[in-house]
Amino acid sequence: MTNPEARSVDEAVAKRRELVNEAIDEELPVTRPERLYEASRYLLEAGGKRLRPAVLLLTAEALSDVEPLTTSYREFPTLDGDRIDVMRAAVSIEVIQSFTLIHDDIMDDDDLRRGVPSVHREYDLETAILAGDTLYSKAFEIMLESGAEPERSLEAVRTLAHTCTQISEGQSLDVEFERSDSVDEEQYLEMVEHKTAVLYGAAASLPPTLLGAESGTVEALYRYGIDIGRAFQIQDDVLDLTVPSDTLGKQRGSDIVEGKRTLITLHARQQGVDVDDLVDVSDPEAVSEAEIDEAVSTLEEAGSIDYARKTAQSLVDNGKAELEVLPDNEARAQLEAVADFLIERGY
C-alpha cells in the first residue's frame, strides 16, 4: 500500500494487534484438557488482522478522548472517572469471531483457513466442535470481568449474547440462500448484517456501553459498526474473486464454486447473466483457474464487481458520518481511516 492514510491504518491496527495477541495469551491460557485449549487457540495463533478488536480499542480511545496508545487498555478511564479493562471486551469479540470461524469451516467442510488447515482438519470433528463451544463460553467469561459497573456489564453481555444469536441466524440464512433462486438484494444485505456486520456493531458499541456514554452515542456507534461490517463483507466477496489463492489463504472463487449468493452474483443475475452456469459446480475440486478467470470476466463485463465496490463505498461513507457523535480527535480520524481501509484492502 502506498498512500499515507493506508499506511497509517496498517500501523494503527498492527500496534493494537500486538497488544491484543498478548492479552489473548493471558485471557485464554492452555490448561487441562490441553488438547482442547490448544485446538481452541489454534486459529487465533494462526494469524488474523484483529480488525474488530482494533475498532473496539480505537472507539474507546476516541470516546474517552485520550491520545491513542498512551493509556493502558487494562486500566482505561471511563467517562465518569473510574478505570475498567476494555482489553477484555476486545479479546472477547475476537474469541467470538474465532469460534464462528471454527464452526463455519466444519459446516462448509473447508480445508484451509489463514493459510493453515482448518481446526477439524488439523484435529478432528469432535475437537473442533468442542473448541468452538469452549471459545463461546470463554468469550462471556472474559467479557464479564471488565470491571465495569454491574448495569453496564449486564448491557455488554446482553449485546454479546444477542450478537451471537444474530450470527447464527445469518449463517442459517446463508445456507438457506444457497438452496434458493429467489434471493433479492435486501434479503442478501439482511443476511450479511446478521452474519458479519453485527460483530462490528458490537465492537463499536461496547466501549460506549462499558464506559458510560449516553444511549444515542451507543446507537450511532452501533450503526457505524453495522455499516462498515456490511462493507467489509461485500469487499470480502470481491476479494474472493479477484485475489490469488496464495494471498487469500484459501481457494480463489470459492463462493461461486460453492454456489454462495453474493451482491455480485445477485447483480449479475439481474443483468441476465446465467450465474448457475458460471462454473461447473458439480465437481468443485475440478474447477480450474482458467474457469474462475472466465467467470470473473463475465461478472466484470456485467458491471457486477463495480456495483459491489460502489455499494461498499456508500456504506463506508454512511458509517463515517455516524462518527460525529465522538470528540474530534486522532482516534476518531483513525476510525474513519479504518472504514476506508476495509474496502481498500487487497487481502
Next chain:
Amino acid sequence: MTNPEARSVDEAVAKRRELVNEAIDEELPVTRPERLYEASRYLLEAGGKRLRPAVLLLTAEALSDVEPLTTSYREFPTLDGDRIDVMRAAVSIEVIQSFTLIHDDIMDDDDLRRGVPSVHREYDLETAILAGDTLYSKAFEIMLESGAEPERSLEAVRTLAHTCTQISEGQSLDVEFERSDSVDEEQYLEMVEHKTAVLYGAAASLPPTLLGAESGTVEALYRYGIDIGRAFQIQDDVLDLTVPSDTLGKQRGSDIVEGKRTLITLHARQQGVDVDDLVDVSDPEAVSEAEIDEAVSTLEEAGSIDYARKTAQSLVDNGKAELEVLPDNEARAQLEAVADFLIERGY
C-alpha cells in the same frame, strides 16, 4: 413405580414440567429463519424429563419458604421482598442442556435421541451445529432477563458461562478417555463432574444467587447439585446396560460398544475383566443383544454394576445432607426425594 415417595417425585417433576414446557414455548418462539428455530426446538419438543429445571424451581421454593406450586415462578419472591422471574433461569438451564445434546449427538454420530432422530439426522450437520449455537446464546439472553438485581444477574451469568466451559472440558476428557487405557476412578469422576454434574450444580445454586441468599448457602446448594449430578450420570451408565433399547430411546449397551469409560468398566478392569474384549467394537452395528447380555453378566459377576450403584447411593446421601442450609419445608423434602429418584429411576 410403586413406593409413595417415587410417585410423589413423579408428580412434583411432572407438574413443573408442564409449566417449563409452556415457558419454553414463550421464551423460544419460532421466528425467522424458521428452519433454524424449528431445529433448535426439535429435541426440546421431543420430550425430556426436565429434571434440572425441576431442581431449580424446587430449590427456589424451598429457599423462599413458599408452599410448592402456590407462587408464580414468573413473579417469585426474593429473600429481600422483590419479585423476579425464576422460570427464565429454569428455561435457560434446559436450553443449555438441549444445546449440549445436539452437539453431542453430532460428535458421537448417534442416530437416536429421546426416541426420535437426532437433529443432524432429522435436519443436516450445518443446521444441527447452528441450532446448538443458537440455543447457546439464547440461554444467556433468557438468563439475563430474570429481573434480578444487576450484581445477582451478573453472578448468575458468570455461573452459566463457567458451567458451559466446564461441560466442554468434560466432553473433551470423555473423548480423550476413550483413547486411553490408564484412566482411574478419580479422573473418571472429575470428567463426570465437568460433563454432567455442573449443570445440576448450576440448577441448584442459581436460585440462591438470584434470590439473594448468602454465599454459604450458594455453595452448599452447589455441592448438592454436584453430588446428585454425579450420581445421575453413574445411574445413566447403569441404565445404559440394563434397560431395553425401546425404553432408553437409544441402543442399549452403546457405552461399551463405543468403548466409553464408565465407573462400571473401570471397576471391572480393576477386577481383572478384559473390558476391551467384552464386545466386538470393530463393527458396532453388528453387536447383538445376546452379546450385550453376556457382557452385562460378566460385569455383574465382577460386582461392577453393584459397585456403581453403591457409589451413586453414597453421593446421593452426601447431597441430601447439604440441604440442611434450607428451611425445613415441603419443597426441601421434595429435593431429597428427587435425589433418591435420580438413582432409583428405571429410565
